Amino acid sequence: MDLYALKNEFDQTGIMICFNGPFYHSIIEEIGTAVRNHLAAVNISQGALMDVFAVYIELTHNVRNYITLRGITRPEVASSIITIGRSSNGYEVSSGNIVLNKDAEMVCMRVDEVNAMTQDEVKSQYRKQMRSDVARGALGAGLGFLEIAKRSSEKIKYTAKDLNTTSKFLTLTAFV
Amino acid sequence: MEPVDIKATLSSPAINFDTDNNTLHIRGESYPENSFDFYEPIISWLKTSLQELSEITLDIAITYMNSSSTKCTLDIMDVLEDAHERGVKTCIIWRYDRENPRSYEMAEDFREEVTFSFEIAVLDT
Secondary structure, eight states, rough: OOOOHHHHHHHHHHHEEEEOOOOOOOHHHHHHHHHHHHHHSSOOHHHHHHHHHHHHHHHHHHHHHHHHHOOOOOOOHHHHEEEEEEEEEEEEEEEEEEEHHHHHHHHHHHHHHHHOOOOOHHHHHHHHTTSSOOOOTTSOOOOOOHHHHOSSHHHEEEEEEEEEEEEEEEEEEEEE | OOOOOOOOOOSSSSSEEEETEEEEEEEEEEOOOOOHHHHHHHHHHHHHHHHTSEEEEEEEEEEEEEEHHHHHHHHHHHHHHHHHHOOOEEEEEEEEEEHHHHHEEEEEHHTTTSSEEEEEEEEOO
8 A cells, every 4th residue: 555645645635634444432532632632732722723623523423423323333334534634724624424315415405504504593593402302312412513513614515425326425524 | 319429531521519518510521422321310310409409509610512412511401490490599600711712602602591690700720
């Protein structure tokens, strides 16, 4: 494997930290700590640092929850990728994982909904959603994308690449 | 009343109840793998304990919480709100991180969710 080429690609695209593989909560914690240490070493405000971290946590928890919810056990399906890197105006955090077509559609619709909101609408929807009941067995409170939007400097981006007739590779990117 | 003493981890806060001052302390960061599983025992404990207490203070210093922890925190505050309506003297001291503007915003947002005493204080680090 040409690690030099891979490293160059990371450097050119601004990727600082990347994890590829099946990830568990302990890995989410460890990489999260690495992200914070890395950002603390550059000249970034504590507020911006925590925004990057928060977006990272919401995206990785999304992926973890999805794998749990769908009972995905095959390592090649559970294997996901997360990157944290510099973008032209700040930082970007991306997650990529395999999802069923219908789930990809649902996520993209939700992102479209949240992207259409102003910051004030995001805040009021957040409060409203916080007050709604969470379905029994649900792993999240339905707040994830709102939380990301609250902390983002740009709209959330997504792409869904067809893998076969039933599933797609879903990439989500948030900018801080 | 059952004692409460949960140790902090990287992703979950320390939680303990000081029986001398009737104060529930929550301190640390909160992004556990499953927030509902993590907070459910505390919410049950709080509901039971508030049947026998005449006053309670929630002293909370969470510098970062993920979105589902936010929901759980609101659930805890709702339990206190119910107790307040029954005549229990309730109070929240919310400690925010001066270095992080979002931390103060979060305190203000939560203050709007309750009708009882909610004090915002600077977190001593």
